Amino acid sequence: MAVIFPDVEVTLVTYLNSALAEMGSALANNVRVATKKAQPDEVQPAKQIVVTAAYNGEVSYVTKIASVTLEVYATDYFTASSLGLLVESLIRGSTGDQIKRVTVRLGPVREVEESDYEKRSIDVEIIVKGTDL
Numbered sequence: 001m002a003v004i005f006p007d008v009e010v011t012l013v014t015y016l017n018s019a020l021a022e023m024g025s026a027l028a029n030n031v032r033v034a035t036k037k038a039q040p041d042e043v044q045p046a047k048q049i050v051v052t053a054a055y056n057g058e059v060s061y062v063t064k065i066a067s068v069t070l071e072v073y074a075t076d077y078f079t080a081s082s083l084g085l086l087v088e089s090l091i092r093g094s095t096g097d098q099i100k101r102v103t104v105r106l107g108p109v110r111e112v113e114e115s116d117y118e119k120r121s122i123d124v125e126i127i128v129k130g131t132d133l
Contacts, residue, residue, distance in 0.1 A: 003130035006098045008053040008066040009035045011128075012091070016049060019090045027082055037073070047074045047083055053126075062130050063100060070122040072108060077118050084108030084120030091124055101127040 013033050020028040032038060032048040050071040058064050072087055074080035085108060092102055107122030 003062055003132060005055070005064050005130040006128055008055075008068060008126060008128060009051050011098055012051045012053070012068065012070075012094065015094050016051070016087070016090060019093075027079070027086060031083070037071075047072075047079060049073075049083075049087060056125075059127055063127050064130065066126045066128055068124040068126055070107075070124065072120040072122070073113070073117040075116060075118070080118035080120050081108070081110075084122065088122055091122065094126075098128055099126055100129050 013035060016033045020031050020033070030045065030047065032045040033051070034048070035051055037050050038044055038048060050073070051068065052071075053066045053068040056065040056067055070087055070091065072080060072084045074083055088104055088108055092104060094102055103125045105123045105125055107124075108120035109122075111119045111121050113119040
């Protein structure tokens with residue numbers, strides 16, 4: 001029997017896009033959520049969240065640990081801080097069929113960014129459940 005695990009990055013991008021859209025607040029509106037930062041030749045969003053993940057190891061035959069970094073970018077200090085706290089809260093509530101446990105290990109932490117953006121970083125450990133092939 002083989003087990004396949006979900007793509008954590010895609011799962012979280014989909015979840016955050018949906019959760020932010022449902023909120024309807026000014027802070028949650030027009031946030032770009034993706035697996036990489038907008039390229040210099042693209043229209044630069046005022047707010048964006050970048051999700052990167054890597055699997056660490058198996059917990060059991062059907063569960064695995066993923067280390068996830070969420071980078072939150074905004075054009076001003078207040079928005080970056082507020083959005084970082086919102087993302088932290090949303091990610092804690094992301095458990096369901098595929099995500100079984102979320103532990104925020106660090107963040108949101110302010111990081112110096114060599115650009116016009118304020119950046120916050122959140123380090124998360126997520127246990128995901130695989131499915132039989």
